[in-house]
Amino acid sequence: MSYDLLVLQAARFKGRPTESDLAAAAGLADADLLAVVEPLLAAGELQRVGTRVKLTADGRARLETLLAAERATVDQALLRQRYLDFGEVNIDFKQLVTDWQLIDGERPNDHTDADYDARIVVRLGELHERFAPLLAEFVDLAPRLAQYPDRLAAALAKVRSGDPAWLARPLVDSYHTVWFELHEELIGLGGVSRVREETAGRAE
Structure with a gap:
């Protein structure tokens, strides 16, 4: 590596x-x-x-x-298949982040409703567990991505500890920041442009 x-x-x-x-x-x-x-x-x-x-x-x-x-060392056919699987999880993650930021899709979440936040943190944990096997496959395809499971787990632990910044705040290694970087890695590994992904509605 x-x-x-x-x-x-x-x-x-x-x-x-x-x-x-x-x-x-x-x-x-x-x-x-x-x-x-x-x-x-x-x-x-x-x-x-x-x-x-x-x-x-x-x-x-x-x-x-x-x-x-x-990129030349990566099994591109398998990567494309797994990237389609990622797209399904990514849709759910995007909705989760929207729900974290906006209550009922309209009112900014000021994180004073502990029950509301707790429900989303539970959803994040479930998504994290659901994504783990697929992420492991991406690491097998490109071993350089091996730091991403630990980075996502670290961000999740901080969210669970009660710090809302670590779910979606930019400029720190929040769950969303690390997820965004991982998505960029997958786009790059497949030789796909972010513009194309945005046009297809698959980008964050």
Whole structure:
């Protein structure tokens, strides 16, 4: 597995992450990240911006090369079949997030109704369990995705602990953020454009 690919892709998704955020997104320990990041910085593929790092134009070009090489190793016929299965779960997840954000599809959820939130958290747990076998198949198809089960489980645990931010808040590794990144990974692995997915109504 290419650790360069893990880190460059995480930097692409996160924009300007701290190194700790980058390590979490790449599924690496902080101590292991340094051995990957320093050569990428030296090669001009990552750049430091204060306490953060960002992907450079050279890094983006290298990332595209690495992604293309990975895509060539994936069983595309099986991926397409499993992606259709993902689409069904994704529809349910999108509805769950809508229900989390809006009560009766109209009133913003201020999270003062504990019973309402609890019901949605139960639904999220059920969806998480339902999705786990399919996610395992995606990891088998592309082992680089191995960090996603742990990231989704970590976000779910925080939601269950009573912090509503970890279901759908952007800019943190909320369940929705990690789900969105996973969906981007699947789109990329299949060589499909997000515009096409949005047109088909399958994007978040």
